[in-house]
Amino acid sequence: MKFRLFLLAFLLPLATRAQSTISQVWVADLGNGSYKNPVLYADYSDPDVVRVGPDYYLTSSSFNSAPGLQILHSRDLVNWTIIGAAFSQQLPLARYNQAQHGNGVWAPAIRYHKKEFYIYYPDPDLGLFVTKAKNPAGPWSTPICIKEARGWIDPCPLWDEDGQAYLVHGFAGSRAGFKSVLAVSRMSPDGLRLLGDEVLVFDGHDQHPTIEGPKFYKRHGYYYIFAPGGGVSTGWQVVLRSKNVFGPYEDRIVMNQGKTPINGPHQGAWVDTPDGKQDWFLHFQDQGPYGRVVHLQPMQWRNDWPIIGEDPDGDGMGQPVLTHRKPAVRGPQPLATPATSDEFSSAALGLQWQWHANPQPGWAFLNQSTGTLRVYSVPLPEGTRNLWPVPNLLLQKLPAEQFTATAKLTVTPRIEGEKVGLVMMGLDYATLTLTNTGGQLQLSQTVCKEADKLSPEVAGAPVSVPVRQPVYLRVAMQPGAKCQFSYSLDGRAFTPLGTVFQAREGKWIGAKMGLFYTRPSQTNDAGTADVDWFRVEAVK
Numbered sequence: 001m002k003f004r005l006f007l008l009a010f011l012l013p014l015a016t017r018a019q020s021t022i023s024q025v026w027v028a029d030l031g032n033g034s035y036k037n038p039v040l041y042a043d044y045s046d047p048d049v050v051r052v053g054p055d056y057y058l059t060s061s062s063f064n065s066a067p068g069l070q071i072l073h074s075r076d077l078v079n080w081t082i083i084g085a086a087f088s089q090q091l092p093l094a095r096y097n098q099a100q101h102g103n104g105v106w107a108p109a110i111r112y113h114k115k116e117f118y119i120y121y122p123d124p125d126l127g128l129f130v131t132k133a134k135n136p137a138g139p140w141s142t143p144i145c146i147k148e149a150r151g152w153i154d155p156c157p158l159w160d161e162d163g164q165a166y167l168v169h170g171f172a173g174s175r176a177g178f179k180s181v182l183a184v185s186r187m188s189p190d191g192l193r194l195l196g197d198e199v200l201v202f203d204g205h206d207q208h209p210t211i212e213g214p215k216f217y218k219r220h221g222y223y224y225i226f227a228p229g230g231g232v233s234t235g236w237q238v239v240l241r242s243k244n245v246f247g248p249y250e251d252r253i254v255m256n257q258g259k260t261p262i263n264g265p266h267q268g269a270w271v272d273t274p275d276g277k278q279d280w281f282l283h284f285q286d287q288g289p290y291g292r293v294v295h296l297q298p299m300q301w302r303n304d305w306p307i308i309g310e311d312p313d314g315d316g317m318g319q320p321v322l323t324h325r326k327p328a329v330r331g332p333q334p335l336a337t338p339a340t341s342d343e344f345s346s347a348a349l350g351l352q353w354q355w356h357a358n359p360q361p362g363w364a365f366l367n368q369s370t371g372t373l374r375v376y377s378v379p380l381p382e383g384t385r386n387l388w389p390v391p392n393l394l395l396q397k398l399p400a401e402q403f404t405a406t407a408k409l410t411v412t413p414r415i416e417g418e419k420v421g422l423v424m425m426g427l428d429y430a431t432l433t434l435t436n437t438g439g440q441l442q443l444s445q446t447v448c449k450e451a452d453k454l455s456p457e458v459a460g461a462p463v464s465v466p467v468r469q470p471v472y473l474r475v476a477m478q479p480g481a482k483c484q485f486s487y488s489l490d491g492r493a494f495t496p497l498g499t500v501f502q503a504r505e506g507k508w509i510g511a512k513m514g515l516f517y518t519r520p521s522q523t524n525d526a527g528t529a530d531v532d533w534f535r536v537e538a539v540k
Contacts, residue, residue, distance in 0.1 A: 037322055057117070063101075063104045082339060086131050099391045130192060212228060219304075222242065237255040239254045290401065292510070404477070421433035421515070426506045447498075
């Protein structure tokens with residue numbers, strides 16, 4: 001019981017508190033009635049959006065991270081704020097208490113039906129799940145499995161005018177043994193059970209290989225399935241339509257890269273403005289180490305087919321816009337961006353933070369009296385050679401192409417071999433690590449190539465820094481995801497340490513940055529690091 005109360009006290013505020021500090025490194029709203037893409041320069045992979053009245057709510061794939069299924073809010077599709085998450089711990093606990101790179105929550109769908117919000121999401125190894133809420137900021141119900149199946153992915157519901165309900169989904173070749181087809185199932189009107197067998201409604205092997213991520217809509221008597229084809233980094237946006245929910249479906253490419261620099265523009269959500277006069281589409285673009293960033297495209301209808309983006313040659317196939325007039329919504333909307341910096345002066349972590357597995361007591365403590373986040377050293381998983389299997393990584397998405405991230409911390413080591421520091425995490429990763437060696441703190445850059453293959457870290461030449469005195473650790477990200485680490489003892493003069501590191505994406509995600517603290521073995525107590533703040537700023 002004490003464990004549960006501690007966990008609730010630490011995590012529940014994450015689902016109830018929004019932060020709205022304006023980013024110093026990327027603001028999509030140009031302030032003149034227009035916006036620039038991406039509207040979210042961060043890895044909100046496989047985004048889906050629903051409009052309820054004047055409000056838009058976005059969720060995205062969160063994979064193994066917790067809290068998971070972050071919820072963002074906007075009133076103009078350009079200015080977004082994180083307002084919560086659908087769950088603080090991912091089920092089943094025994095599975096996701098450990099690092100599970102690339103597993104967990106794949107492409108979700110968010111909908112509003114009979115005054116409740118629904119999120120459907122797949123766990124590709126376990127099945128299809130649904131969670132509900134009256135308030136999108138939470139609390140959300142405990143997810144329930146509506147279909148135990150390996151390889152069923154990307155579910156999206158549709159409630160028809162006659163009260164019937166349906167669910168469309170795709171298949172993951174890595175689990176199901178086949179892909180590039182879409183299926184529709186009947187669903188109970190309450191959205192909590194599938195009825196009967198699924199029906200394969202579209203085969204994309206010939207024209208749209210790797211078709212997946214379907215989203216279900218109905219308009220003017222047509223059933224529409226919006227789905228990406230062609231693969232993550234080079235694909236296109238497909239739309240299917242039929243007068244019958246089970247097909248046959250016609251198909252058309254409605255957006256591709258065209259003559260733009262926006263590779264693989266696809267997979268997202270169609271929404272309209274509150275007055276119903278404008279249509280818009282949000283989708284991702286794979287930017288490798290930066291993840292799948294979110295773009296906003298104008299959308300129009302021609303002969304009951306959508307055209308997404310601009311169509312300069314009039315062939316019905318759009319291409320992405322780089323800038324555009326903002327959606328026409330009532331009244332000016334204030335600037336808003338997802339939180340990045342955190343002063344650790346509140347009762348909860350900023351909503352931008354996610355652990356790399358279900359968080360446990362003893363990982364961290366928010367000390368409001370001192371305005372610090374105290375992180376504790378955690379024993380490494382047995383046989384660990386690098387940070388890949390480590391669950392207590394406190395990370396957030398990269399927020400722009402170019403930025404600096406700086407943490408001010410004071411370390412009180414306790415165990416020989418404890419390591420604490422700043423990490424740029426991915427399939428390759430690098431750290432700025434403080435190691436407790438003989439009661440002294442040794443600071444060095446470490447680099448790990450092919451971390452997913454459990455390769456060992458390689459450490460550079462160390463420098464000594466004072467124990468129990470503030471140290472400032474910084475990483476500067478330059479275009480092309482090239483990182484330079486540096487440190488300071490006074491917060492003003494920073495000394496580069498180590499070589500330039502080329503950041504690399506993770507498993508189905510972009511690189512992430514944040515903090516870690518480990519110790520080599522189980523002991524009866526842990527060293528501590530008091531983090532005064534973590535600040536994301538423009539490169540100076």
